[in-house]
Amino acid sequence: MAATISDIAKAAGVSLATVSRVLNNSGYVKEETKEKILKAIKDYNYTPSAIARSLSKKQTNTIGVIVPDITNPFYGEMIRGITKVAEEHGLNILLWDSHESVEREIKSIQALREHRIRGILITPTSSEDDRNAECIKNLENLGIPVVLIDGHLKYSNFSGIFVDNIQGSYDAVNALIREHHKKIAIITGRMNSKTAQERLEGYERALLENNISINKNYILYGDYSLESGYNLTKDILSMKDKPTAIFTSSNQMTVGALKALSEHNLKTPEDISLIAFDKVDIFNILGLNISYVDGPSTELGEIGMSLLLEFLNSEYNNKEEKKITLTPTLILKGSEKLIKK
């Protein structure tokens, strides 16, 4: 159906090679010949086939992106960062949403491999599972550079751009302690995620450095979903020795926590204090003034893509791994305050 390069060659009365030259702006072509070819291209509404070109060049111009949840604006912003940089370099994005499932992650990687992507950007769902790590190691062995964004893999010798989760939650919990909170609960993620482990670590470190002993009951494990944040917060609210503050370690769980508070007609910080990891724009827009640790979503995407470009441009050598860590900023809005009653 669509015109091919030889249709154009025929129409312009030249050879394929010449058409290819004007298509790629390579080699010398007489101005007059060029005109003829350009006209034929227009007449035929011709667009070169990236497929044929890729096969011939033995290289595509697409990169693969795998995120855990496309409906989470955090990842939407990350993708914007990625595409911004990718576009500047003529790269297309093949997108997959893993739905926080390692199985789907692996399937996605397989599909991307078939498409001979130049490189891959991934926020892995689990850092404790052998399967995704192996699968991704495979890519590297094939010479396909991999950049992790804000998430780790087992055997962590992968390049990537990360957020200093330990520092982030350490700062957050310290802010609570400075307000004289002693009973601080944390709602953290699944323990097969290094991110969750680190956020917990920052929490514990802050407590210990301040000689506050760790109360296991105050450590609640969610799964990054709104529901888990909601349920765990209800659990917290029904404790006999109720915490005076909650640290929620992901945006969806924070929303769930606030839902629970709202249902109980509790306000922050009057009734209970709260600091969140990750921004939820709407909170502050609505004047809720929730303090939070700001993980730079768009920046993660931009820097991650730039890192990948470095690998693509240099002769890629999977021995030299490169890790960049961004330190998140603690934004205090008032919800951390301890209101004496």
Next chain:
Amino acid sequence: MAATISDIAKAAGVSLATVSRVLNNSGYVKEETKEKILKAIKDYNYTPSAIARSLSKKQTNTIGVIVPDITNPFYGEMIRGITKVAEEHGLNILLWDSHESVEREIKSIQALREHRIRGILITPTSSEDDRNAECIKNLENLGIPVVLIDGHLKYSNFSGIFVDNIQGSYDAVNALIREHHKKIAIITGRMNSKTAQERLEGYERALLENNISINKNYILYGDYSLESGYNLTKDILSMKDKPTAIFTSSNQMTVGALKALSEHNLKTPEDISLIAFDKVDIFNILGLNISYVDGPSTELGEIGMSLLLEFLNSEYNNKEEKKITLTPTLILKGSEKLIKK
């Protein structure tokens, strides 16, 4: 770097054709030969090239998706719907974010054309611009089926899945009128969008049917951005003859409106009533109880993709256009109430 089909053939001591047969499960292959080939595939960590396959078959397995704003969860959910159905049929998604810009939309379409996508799903940014319509008409002429999702194009003879915007806002405004509101403002979208036009039309129709004359001052034109919702709401609040209710016609603008209200320390419905078009999950989670017209995001994606599949499976004939319209549901939460002071 990566192994090819002939590496496998050599390793297994058979011809390319036989390997191809087991790869595609076509034709007869002796069980024993098959075993050998499968083993070679494993040994070489071989994955067939979708590129080469596409070129040979003269058909890819990717479809293009263009949305106006990937950071908007509405589109995230829509994409989930699309990918769910696409995956079941072995289709990959090449994603583009138009950033609400026709120029970017056109560039995206060009990139997708180069990749010889099977079909395209698009939520166009403007329905008044000749350029995107022409560009997309072009695709159809090439035999590439196009499905619009929740957005129109100039010369509207395109297939697609839509939301009954007129009915949606008609219902919403009627609900306000039933509460005895007479002064109702609308914050609608850019007038180059048919969606915005329709939402305005429903508004006007409801007023007229109830013998409420239309006050031009109460019709405010935004651009779907949070900022515009915010600014226009501030404008409303500073009117001498202030409306008693606002109808916001997109989720981001609703957030902006609520930001303005919150800054003015105004509550809904006590100080001013409000109904929104599109759900903002967080509102209701936080107990804000904002009434809204529910546009079914995931469903739009699923049905849109299914429609595209129909076109792909049947001999595609661009003469028979097919439009499906979903009627949105009005969800009343209380924010529409008129509180007498």
Next chain:
DNA sequence: GTGAAAGCGCTAACAT
């Protein structure tokens, strides 16, 4: 400046 021809990795007749 331009053309001829090989080759990219695969599929699909057509042979055998």
Next chain:
DNA sequence: ATGTTAGCGCTTTCAC
């Protein structure tokens, strides 16, 4: 049941 071969649409040497 398996092999041979042409061809998909393009790029890229190498000639001329």
